[in-house]
Amino acid sequence: MAQKLILPINKMRVTAGYKNANYRKDFGYTHYGVDVTDKDRKDKRVWGSGNGEVTHAGWHPSGGNVVVVVYKECEAKNGKWYDIAMRYYHLDSINVKVGQKITKDTVIGNYGNTGSSSGAHLHIEVDHDIKYPNYTPQTSKSNSVLKSGTDSTLNPVDVLWCKASAPDKQSVHNAGYNTVTVNDLDYKVTK
Template sequence: MAKITYYYNTETCNYEPVKVSRKDMIFQLLGFLTISGILAAGLIYVYHTNFRSMKENRLMEDNQKLVLDWQILQEELDAAYQVVEELEYKDDEIYRVILDTEPIPVSVREGGIGGTDRYGEIMREGIPQQNIILHAYQEMDNLKKKLYIQSKSYDHITEILEEKEKMWASRPAIQPISNEELVRIASGWNPKRFNPVLKRVMPHKGIDFTASKGTPIYATGDGVINRSYRSSSYGNVIFLNHGYGYQTRYAHLNKFNVKVGDRVKRGQIIGYVGNTGRSVSDHLHYEVLFKGAHINPINFFQRDLSNEEYEKLVEISQQSHEVLD
């Protein structure tokens, strides 16, 4: 039922119903709607500025989780970076020092990455977390570059090692007569030795190993036989070229076990002890040359001698002994 409003008519002295025109009703309705609209808008504004929707809450949570995940990734990246820096340190300060090779120049290791606008796209996107994203990209790029340089460095070190291994295998490093079969060392290195037979100073540029006839003689390093002949002084003699400037000679042999051009390995039997040439008894005269000059073979026996044996050998080789030549 419609609500009827009355008013007191002083002329008729009666209460009479208020008659509202259609126009007034429309104005009242419009006014009501306007106020309601303003109130609703105000409420919506207050709600949106002070409260988040469920969707926004979910997005905020996702965002926080993403930032946390990103921070964890950044920590992982930092750890990987540290590992690579340790590898660089070992490379420069240990491996290259052992191999007697120059470290990689800092300018190569620290060289920048090309392109000034490389990270421009990230900056232009205006992401709120752009600084941590940018930092991670830069660190990842640095890491990739460092790993590439390190990988190339290891390739280089492998090449050097292979070459050094070849050199170490070639360098004279053992006695040409095994200790079990060695009777004694008769004469050592002596550049001013007086030869009582010839009555003049005759340098002895090698070491004489006394052993019975037929005792095996071993190549002291890898190499190629470049001479094997009979000479009046050396008798049956072998010249072994090791490469890298090294050569060894084995004289007064009874028999050869190799011929010119043969490639031999360290420890391979190349001949047998004898008494040929200018020699007074069965023994091996052994010489080492570096770049054409004789050097004391005593420096090349470390590999198969104990410290005690080596010291004894040095002592014997420094004394003057009988002349076997």
């Protein structure tokens, strides 16, 4: 049976959307993920999104503290199932290690302002290439944690779910920046 991956932050505030045209105009490059914080900017915990395994964890020059997790058999908004690699950037701290099995109740770390970052946030990338889970189009710098790769990313809004029921009680909020559209907030709700 497929799992529904849930948001990594319970009261998620979106500050920049996936491949947003204004982001490219403002910063000069394509944004292959979403940037988020918690709504009140007080709870910086980043949670696992489902049952997965940590494949990479450590420092990257532009990603800062990075964790990569592979989640198998994930249900997307379109009803299809995918194996998913999720990359979490700019963490202030990392609480997991390579090879560790995680669940939605695992704290991966706290979001922060590490690497090439202009303020504390979490950058999330979703990719359907699990053969090379740490390959990303977001950077031209390669090391053992992240490697420069081609674009096989998916829009996080298409594969992550908002779990509104207890104990998670998740919600999605707009930061109000020009790098966020209504579509960037359209996470399907699950129980």
